[in-house]
Amino acid sequence: MNLRAAPNFRAVWAIYRVEMARAFRTVLQSIISPVISTSLYFVVFGSAIGSRINEIDGIAYGAFIVPGLMMLSLLTQSISNASFAIYFPKFVGSIYELLSAPVSYLEIIIAYVGGAATKSIMLGLIILATAALFVPLRIEHPFWMMAFLLLTAVTFSLFGFIIGIWAKTFEQLQLVPLLIVTPLTFLGGSFYSIHMLPGIWKTITLFNPVVYLISGFRWSFYGKADVSVGVSLGMTLVFLAICIAIVAWIFKTGYRLRN
Amino acid sequence: MHRAASDLYQVTFSSRPYFSMSSIISISGVTKTYATGFKALKEINLDIERGEIFALLGPNGAGKTTLISIVCGIVNRSSGSVTVDGHDIGKDYRDARSLIGLVPQELTIDAFETVWATVNYSRGLFGKAPNKDFVEKVLRDLSLWEKKDSKAITLSGGMKRRLMIAKALSHEPRVLFLDEPTAGVDVELRQDMWAMVRRLREDGVTIILTTHYIEEAEAMADRVGVINKGEIILVEGKAELMRKLGRKQMTLELRVPLSAVPDGLSRYSLELSGDGNQLTYTYDNQSDRPGVASLIRDLEATGVQFRDLDTKNSSLEEIFVNLLRQEP
Numbered sequence: 011m012n013l014r015a016a017p018n019f020r021a022v023w024a025i026y027r028v029e030m031a032r033a034f035r036t037v038l039q040s041i042i043s044p045v046i047s048t049s050l051y052f053v054v055f056g057s058a059i060g061s062r063i064n065e066i067d068g069i070a071y072g073a074f075i076v077p078g079l080m081m082l083s084l085l086t087q088s089i090s091n092a093s094f095a096i097y098f099p100k101f102v103g104s105i106y107e108l109l110s111a112p113v114s115y116l117e118i119i120i121a122y123v124g125g126a127a128t129k130s131i132m133l134g135l136i137i138l139a140t141a142a143l144f145v146p147l148r149i150e151h152p153f154w155m156m157a158f159l160l161l162t163a164v165t166f167s168l169f170g171f172i173i174g175i176w177a178k179t180f181e182q183l184q185l186v187p188l189l190i191v192t193p194l195t196f197l198g199g200s201f202y203s204i205h206m207l208p209g210i211w212k213t214i215t216l217f218n219p220v221v222y223l224i225s226g227f228r229w230s231f232y233g234k235a236d237v238s239v240g241v242s243l244g245m246t247l248v249f250l251a252i253c254i255a256i257v258a259w260i261f262k263t264g265y266r267l268r269n
Numbered sequence: 270m271h272r273a274a275s276d277l278y279q280v281t282f283s284s285r286p287y288f289s290m291s292s293i294i295s296i297s298g299v300t301k302t303y304a305t306g307f308k309a310l311k312e313i314n315l316d317i318e319r320g321e322i323f324a325l326l327g328p329n330g331a332g333k334t335t336l337i338s339i340v341c342g343i344v345n346r347s348s349g350s351v352t353v354d355g356h357d358i359g360k361d362y363r364d365a366r367s368l369i370g371l372v373p374q375e376l377t378i379d380a381f382e383t384v385w386a387t388v389n390y391s392r393g394l395f396g397k398a399p400n401k402d403f404v405e406k407v408l409r410d411l412s413l414w415e416k417k418d419s420k421a422i423t424l425s426g427g428m429k430r431r432l433m434i435a436k437a438l439s440h441e442p443r444v445l446f447l448d449e450p451t452a453g454v455d456v457e458l459r460q461d462m463w464a465m466v467r468r469l470r471e472d473g474v475t476i477i478l479t480t481h482y483i484e485e486a487e488a489m490a491d492r493v494g495v496i497n498k499g500e501i502i503l504v505e506g507k508a509e510l511m512r513k514l515g516r517k518q519m520t521l522e523l524r525v526p527l528s529a530v531p532d533g534l535s536r537y538s539l540e541l542s543g544d545g546n547q548l549t550y551t552y553d554n555q556s557d558r559p560g561v562a563s564l565i566r567d568l569e570a571t572g573v574q575f576r577d578l579d580t581k582n583s584s585l586e587e588i589f590v591n592l593l594r595q596e597p
Contacts, residue, residue, distance in 0.1 A: 018363065024393025028382070035381065103377030107436065110341040110371050111394040112363035268345045 021113040022121040029125030044083050048137045052144040066203050067234040072145035077228040078200030084134045085166050089187050092126035092170030097183050115261035126167035155230035161246050168253035175266050194220045204236045292316040293475050299349030309335040311499045324486035325479040327496035333479040337446050341371045370442030374449040376429045380422035388439045395440035407435050427458045447478040521548045521575040533571040
């Protein structure tokens with residue numbers, strides 16, 4: 011093996027930098043707008059409506075929704091960042107350069123998913139800081155909070171990457187986040203505990219993977235969870251493994267990239 | 270313009286004969302069948318010599334871009350093998366691809382990046398250490414230095430094309446693919462591009478250009494390959510090709526129409542136009558047929574007077590069209 015056969019870290023860095031530069035170029039869209047919308051959630055649900063809602067599991071409603079709101083943004087932003095990052099060069103045709111470059115599939119993934127995940131983690135932390143201005147927060151398990159943040163960001167960036175490769179039109183690009191992810195997040199306990207649901211709905215909800223993400227994440231804040239933390243972590247890892255398997259298949263077959 | 274380009278071509282061509290070089294790209298038995306069942310390439314075998322300018326000619330849809338895309342790693346081949354400087358494009362894809370620069374046909378650039386950022390990105394993507402001086406030189410050579418802080422979206426079409434070239438050259442490739450480089454490009458830029466290609470060749474870069482502007486191949490190429498319906502139907506040194514297949518023609522505008530070619534001129538096999546106003550003499554370049562001078566003497570002797578005369582070489586274009594016509 012000679013030098014050039016070694017991993018192409020420069021390429022990973024080049025892609026990562028371009029992705030991060032895009033975030034800062036569109037700072038209004040990528041940072042400020044989620045902050046504004048989160049603030050609105052707190053004004054409406056935290057103060058206006060939240061003041062009339064009882065505590066849930068001993069947590070004030072405004073504080074209770076913080077982990078769910080962070081997850082909501084983390085999920086949608088990870089997916090949209092990663093899917094757009096790979097769809098855009100496909101759409102304008104500049105993907106030729108990536109495909110003709112001496113980069114491995116793994117390096118492409120690390121760069122794009124790394125870029126998308128970094129952005130959504132930054133965003134999650136900004137939302138957390140914004141939330142701290144409105145409601146009293148406590149984080150009982152900071153390590154696990156960061157671990158869930160990281161795992162979720164990476165998993166859903168991978169998921170977004172898959173959507174970006176699969177999508178043939180801008181409409182398809184929007185379709186999955188809009189029709190599947192947003193409803194699942196809203197119904198996944200962002201704004202309530204699933205124990206508040208009537209019998210059958212509680213069971214149905216357990217088929218929603220987002221429930222486990224939000225439950226585990228909320229546990230890292232307040233030590234209270236809808237389902238056990240081990241199950242939450244396990245389900246997150248299962249979803250990560252599924253995404254990795256799909257990406258591996260895409261790259262093995264050249265699906266919608268090299269055909 | 271045409272003449273200037275051919276003159277320059279003569280200079281470079283004679284100073285660097287192509288036939289003494291070894292092959293840098295070797296394509297053997299490559300086929301491509303798309304998922305739709307369309308056979309874009311049928312069993313392509315082709316060697317590109319080190320340091321040459323190779324023109325791949327063919328009508329639209331002949332398989333030129335598919336072939337280039339396979340060599341560059343953009344499209345998977347269905348079968349066959351390709352090596353670049355001895356590196357297999359599958360097994361040693363890193364080594365193979367780092368040697369290649371590609372300028373695709375379409376202007377496909379991230380519109381919101383600056384010229385400087387986008388060219389440095391390309392260099393990084395190909396695993397090269399940052400080198401500001403080199404990137405500056407590339408941009409200066411392509412008259413893009415003044416625009417280095419402009420976003421790609423603000424550039425004119427010609428400048429975008431140059432930016433695509435700058436990206437391809439940013440990682441110092443040894444082989445440069447130019448896919449239809451002058452499609453829709455104005456005369457001045459075309460001249461610049463030809464000059465650039467010649468400079469690169471002087472530096473030892475191998476250049477493969479696809480074109481359906483035959484004039485481009487005629488002006489630039491050392492060797493010409495013709496591809497049609499997914500098959501290479503001919504590969505030949507350009508000079509060789511022109512010599513073998515080229516023809517010359519002299520057309521005389523007559524003062525007085527003739528009803529038949531006079532007997533005294535029968536050895537020239539002249540063609541008389543329908544209205545009797547034109548005589549055409551066709552002779553090939555290595556002709557063993559009598560020359561134009563003797564024809565003119567004989568015309569005088571037989572009393573045929575002409576108003577004007579016109580001679581022309583058959584162009585590569587005519588050769589090309591004839592070749593495609595002969596195809597089943």
